[in-house]
Amino acid sequence: MKRLKKSRHNAVIFGVLGGLGEYFNIDPVILRVIVVVLTFIGVGSTVPLYLILALVMPDDERGPRSSGSNRDWNRPRGGSGRPSPSQKRKEAEKVEEDDWSDF
Numbered sequence: 001m002k003r004l005k006k007s008r009h010n011a012v013i014f015g016v017l018g019g020l021g022e023y024f025n026i027d028p029v030i031l032r033v034i035v036v037v038l039t040f041i042g043v044g045s046t047v048p049l050y051l052i053l054a055l056v057m058p059d060d061e062r063g064p065r066s067s068g069s070n071r072d073w074n075r076p077r078g079g080s081g082r083p084s085p086s087q088k089r090k091e092a093e094k095v096e097e098d099d100w101s102d103f
Contacts, residue, residue, distance in 0.1 A: 005058045014054040 002023060010018025010028045017035065021028035039046045 003058075005060050006054070008060045008062060014050075015060070016050055016053045016057060019057060019060070 004023045005019050006015035007018030007022055007028070008015060010021060012018070012032070017031045018028045020026070021031050035046050035050065
């Protein structure tokens with residue numbers, strides 16, 4: 001039996017639109033575009049409605065949110081994110097301050 005709940009895999013902010021997309025078998029990107037367009041057109045109820053749904057909808061219990069989430073897309077893969085000792089830092093080039101020829 002299908003239940004309406006927040007998505008852990010299609011979450012951008014709270015997972016509300018991802019959960020609605022999974023429940024109704026609609027691409028969540030389409031729902032996000034519709035909400036953004038309605039918000040800019042002037043339908044002022046989209047933001048409060050989204051926040052109410054974020055509070056009311058139950059969370060998905062299928063594992064931790066951090067695994068497979070879109071939130072860590074800019075986190076370095078593997079290692080601590082520090083450059084290895086074999087990688088040298090680039091030195092800054094000295095630029096004359098009176099050279100304005102580019103403008």
